[in-house]
Amino acid sequence: MELKDLLLNLKMIMFGGKGGVGKTTCASSSAIWAAEHGRNTLIISTDPAHSLGDSLGVELPPGVPTPIEGISNLTALEIDPKANMAEFQGITSVNPMEEMGLSGMGDMPLMEDMQEFSSLSPPGIDEALAFAKVLEFIETEHDYDLIVFDTAPTGHTLRFLSLPETLSGWIGKLLKLKLKIGKLFGAVKRMFTGGEKKKDNTLELLEKLNSSILNARDDLINPNLNSFVIVMISEEMAIAETGRLLNELVKYNIPVSNIVVNQLYEDTRELCDFCKSRREMQQRNLSKIKDIFGEKLGKILIEIPLFKEEIREYYKLKELGKFLINKD
Numbered sequence: 001m002e003l004k005d006l007l008l009n010l011k012m013i014m015f016g017g018k019g020g021v022g023k024t025t026c027a028s029s030s031a032i033w034a035a036e037h038g039r040n041t042l043i044i045s046t047d048p049a050h051s052l053g054d055s056l057g058v059e060l061p062p063g064v065p066t067p068i069e070g071i072s073n074l075t076a077l078e079i080d081p082k083a084n085m086a087e088f089q090g091i092t093s094v095n096p097m098e099e100m101g102l103s104g105m106g107d108m109p110l111m112e113d114m115q116e117f118s119s120l121s122p123p124g125i126d127e128a129l130a131f132a133k134v135l136e137f138i139e140t141e142h143d144y145d146l147i148v149f150d151t152a153p154t155g156h157t158l159r160f161l162s163l164p165e166t167l168s169g170w171i172g173k174l175l176k177l178k179l180k181i182g183k184l185f186g187a188v189k190r191m192f193t194g195g196e197k198k199k200d201n202t203l204e205l206l207e208k209l210n211s212s213i214l215n216a217r218d219d220l221i222n223p224n225l226n227s228f229v230i231v232m233i234s235e236e237m238a239i240a241e242t243g244r245l246l247n248e249l250v251k252y253n254i255p256v257s258n259i260v261v262n263q264l265y266e267d268t269r270e271l272c273d274f275c276k277s278r279r280e281m282q283q284r285n286l287s288k289i290k291d292i293f294g295e296k297l298g299k300i301l302i303e304i305p306l307f308k309e310e311i312r313e314y315y316k317l318k319e320l321g322k323f324l325i326n327k328d
Ligand SMILES: Nc1ncnc2c1ncn2[C@@H]1O[C@H](COP(=O)(O)OP(=O)(O)O)[C@@H](O)[C@H]1O
Pocket: 017, 018, 019, 020, 021, 022, 023, 024, 025, 026, 051, 262, 263, 264, 304, 305, 306, 307, 308, 309, 310, 311, 312
């Protein structure tokens, strides 16, 4: 399906690719187009290095969906990886001993388990949970017709798609550990705390989150609801990277029908030697891109020229939209 039809019909569109290729620009331009074609649109940046506000030329307070002035139907959100973490303290800063009021018992035999558990919280857990919260959000009732994702560079986003397995793993371990601790220290703990039980609903929250992620994933793999648009530039390295990204997306069953080839030098008479040489390089790679991703893999390629100026704010984003969405 053409990008235009995706924007008019789907529930979600995710823009992804290497850093600096134009993901945010294409996502913003698409979101504006969809909003102006009557779809109540939410654009979400899940890239921790946010630039969505800069692209749209507005201030976006972290974690707050902000209606964009002057464009009806458009709301933008930069997720705040730190925001929702309080409720998951139990897994983001794992120290069950402390949590249970038993700190200072470092020499106890359970330390090994604790360490194993701590090592399950890899760096980036905050981001993973923030992304999970976004998935949970899209599964709850809301008024948006379309959610456009401006995602983080390649590897990052894909890691999140395997989140259900990761979370199930954590839940299992957490349960086991809590059981062990409970058995061994239950009596001691009651002595220390005077029988008072600290309420811990981390597991419940995790289980709820896990089930909404599983539901969200059903939507992410449904071509009638979601499509991933790869943004790339016309370089050898980008071809290799796009190939890997496509493989990963196939592995997770995420539908991909469009690939944007951005920042192409146009054929004009004024090209200097430097630009001419860059154009030749790009054209060589573009034929490979057409052959591999177009002919062989049947993807729709969208070619966008390199603009003389930076693409920022409404008018420029609309101008880019002419190449990205409506070529006629
Ligand atoms: N076709 C283009 N012509 C000129 N500048 C572009 C084009 N596409 C993107 N840019 C500029 O390139 C920079 C990086 O784009 P951005 O969308 O932020 O990339 P990403 O989100 O992939 O990191 C921005 O300053 C943007 O204005």
